[in-house]
Amino acid sequence: MTVVYPQHQPTFFVELMPHVAQMAITAAPMFENPSHLTVLSPTSLYFKQTAGSEHIIVDLPGELTKDAPISCVRVCQFDKPTQTLTARLKADRSDRPARVVPLSATDLSSSGNVWCNACKSPLIKQMVKFLDLPSERWQEMLDYWHCHKPGHNHGHEHEHGYSDPVPKTQLVPRSLLVLVGLSYITALASDINCTIKENIVQCSICNAVLGTFRCRSTVY
Template identity: 30%
Template structure:
């Protein structure tokens, strides 16, 4: 049976389908509809149905080369996991034990404008070119959660800790099982999203939880969009780092085992930086998260 891998590159508007093993040039490659095509290599072999990672026009030409390319597709942005809207009507629970940390609708949830919003405020000024810069620009105030409002970032939820969240010298922990939830941030708790889940909704919707890899990817993507930097050091203070170079920050793919389109990044990674290369933006993650990411990258690499 022929296996395939299809990826959608939004910047160049192309879907590339790679099939293997292929003993000879495909005899027939055709679109069935906007999201499916088929490949036939020999008359005595069955047709291989390919699920595409995005919809394409029915009249799009299929170009046969070493890879099949389908053009004229529209980009789709990668979603930020668990935004403020996903918390509406749901309790916030510990992902490890299910202990309720915040009751449903006990606090209003607001999305932060950006992880680095205060940094960008220096550039959001209207002034004439001949105005002097003798005085530094005024820094904006700090956004902070309140007793009736929590702030939702790309990878964290900032809350004034209730009794269900215990604050220790090392940070916030679950009041039920003691699992670490995130660092302290002044008088607030900066709760990692991968350490919590959105509990069952009033309509019976199932709890929602996403793995750390999705939040780490979202953090890197937000930094790429803000700084146009593609090299990162995912570090554990005092315990080493994983160095990542993002080649393609936003793509979608399908495969023989993944029929539903999924967002992904194409990266190079190593346990040490290239000699003389110091241009890596550092991000501090818990050791368990960095180890999980390193193991996942190794698994993905072995599948190539």
């Protein structure tokens, strides 16, 4: 029996995940493993769905490692129900730019406070602990830490019959603990010298806008 496939080509989605040195490749719709998925260069792949179909050159958002396999067909995973092909290849870390950190918990701990840019008044009411947030792309690590991502409830709720309204992937501060991102801090409003009007956080001295107010009394 001869199987006749539609003539259209699949759509490729390629994501570079630099913190785990991986290149995630997804193609759909697919009807079986491809006849060719070959490394053409460190930044491109050669793809053919079947031996008789037209080829596609897939441009990559980064470079593959020098030891990447020439043929990638063996590392592909084909999911028949969703007609989706996935693969992961090693990405090269050598061309990553040096990390520049505008804010860090170490610097803020040394200075002891955060000041309003307008009136220079201190914003932290009392002694707090500063703690660095993980990388802004930390969620890309979830596939390596969990068999399923947080927030997937397997179709059930907590023992007490309620669901947590805050997503499991959202990190929130607590009293006397200030979380420090690359370009912002997040803290409880009770730890900051501020006023809040319509979810806008303002300096309590000069009314300069400092940030926004979010759930659980959290200031960003």
